[in-house]
Amino acid sequence: MPINLLKLPSLVGAMVVTELDYQEIFLLTLCSRRSLSLVKKARITVPKLTFRLEKCDAYDSFVIGVKIAMYDWYYVTSVIHVPKLKLGGVANANPVLDDESDIESWYVEVPVYDEKTPDYDEEDPDYDEEDPGHVVASFRHRIKRTSEPMEVQKETQNHVNSIFHYSGPYKLYLSMECEGQLPNITNVKHIVIEDGTIDEQFLTKLLTTYPDPHTLESSIVGELPKDSPFFQIQNIAVHSRCGPDYFHNFAGRHLWLDSVTLTEQDVIMFLRKWITEDAYHNLETAIISVTHPLSINADVIRQAIEFEEYDPNEPEKRPENYVCAAPFDDFMTIEEFPLRKENVVEVRQVTDGKRAYLSIDDSRVEFLVHKY
Incomplete structure (x- = not known):
């Protein structure tokens, strides 16, 4: 009833x-x-709101969700801009709906991994098509609007903020398949670029529209000037091929590079600058994978720096694992790095003795600064 x-x-x-x-x-x-x-x-609050601009039926779709944890994402709504509505508009006193709006609804199949796991949605940025888990039917809706997109986006953000009493930072997923202006939203601090690469010109536009983000995940083509504001971002993950200048010029906390062209001398220069405190004062983690078919000779690097090997007779001298605090939840699958291994050596800064753990194989460098 x-x-x-x-x-x-x-x-x-x-x-x-x-x-x-x-x-x-x-x-x-x-x-x-x-x-x-x-x-x-009811005073309902949420930990983090995410926005995603993507293509849907040839139109730009603005999807809003609540992010709880790495894989916990909940659908809130989506707004799609269309030139004309097929049906009569839905009139409403609420600013999110007007006489140029229409709501459509449908059911989608979404995976549920276990009884403690929330409903997943195929529009979730972390949705895994290869492992959908147990599939159930779930109700979904979206709003079609003919109003000016920039105005709609701002109205929608303001409305969602008000009902969830939210004033924190936002995470933006931006598909390069979408054309036109960047979304008209504020306080964006985490940006994920999808479905393509960006160049220096677009990067400049991005950082002008959303100044001072703390995290950027993207694929970038072309060289960047040494003084680019990109290198001042605290957390950077780059999925495309890049050169050693990406970590030579980095001034932030967490750096993840997926395909770097470098030599052993580049790695040695990087380590020496950290050891002598000439650079990387805020660095916490650097995970660098080299471009295939290049390889790294770990022996050459070890011969150029001072280090302390792991002593299995005194395992308590270092933590068992390094818990990574990098915010790349769409890029990073490793949350803990084991440290009590023979291939993990310890290096120290010359002035204050600050420690870091270094692991090198033929295709990857892991540099983890000890947490005090």
């Missing part, structure tokens, strides 16, 4: 709202001013 939430006592109605999923909460706010007020009274 249907229950009219608005006829329940205010406190009871708010308690019922807290049991809804994020998509249901969003849709409830579109019903009327009273339902919007009820949702706001």
Whole structure:
């Protein structure tokens, strides 16, 4: 039997709202001013909001979700810009819907890995098609609008902020298949570029639109000047081929390079600058994979620096594992690095004795600064 939430006592109605999923909460706010007020009274909060600009049926789609953890993502809504609506518009007092809007709904098959795992969605940036798990049917909706996209994006962000009482930073997934202007949203601090590469010109535009991001994950083509603001970003993951200048010029905390063209001398220069404290003052992790078919000669590097080998008779001298705090949850699969291994050596800075752990094989360099 249907229950009219608005006829329940205010406190009871708010308690019922807290049991809804994020998509249901969003849709409830579109019903009327009273339902919007009820949702706001429930004081529902979220840890992190994500936005994603992607192609959907040849149109740009603006998808909003709640990120709980690495693989925990919940659908909230999506807005697609179309030149014309096929059906009559849906009039509503809420600013997210107007006479140039239409809502469509459908069911999708989404995987559920176990009873403790939230519903996944195929629009989730972390959705794994090769391992979908147990599939169930799930309700989805999206809003079609003919209004100016930049205005719509800002209205949607403001509305979602208000119903979830959110004022924190945002994570933006940006598909290079989308043309036109960058999304009109604010306080973007984590950017993931998908479906293509970017060049210096686009990178400059990106960092001008969203200044001072703390994390950028992308594929980049072409060289970057030494003074590029890119190298001042605290956390960088690059998936495309690049040269050694990417880590020579880096000034942040976490650096992950997937395909680097380098020599042993490049690695030696990098290590010596850290040991002498000439550079990399804030560095915490550097994971560098070399471009195939290049290889690294670990012996050449070890002969050029001072290091301490692992002593299996005194394992307590170093932690068992290094817990990585890099925020690359769409790029990084390793959260802990084992340290009590023969191929992991210890290096120290000459002035204060600060430690770091170095592991080198023929295709990869792992440099992990000890946490005090």
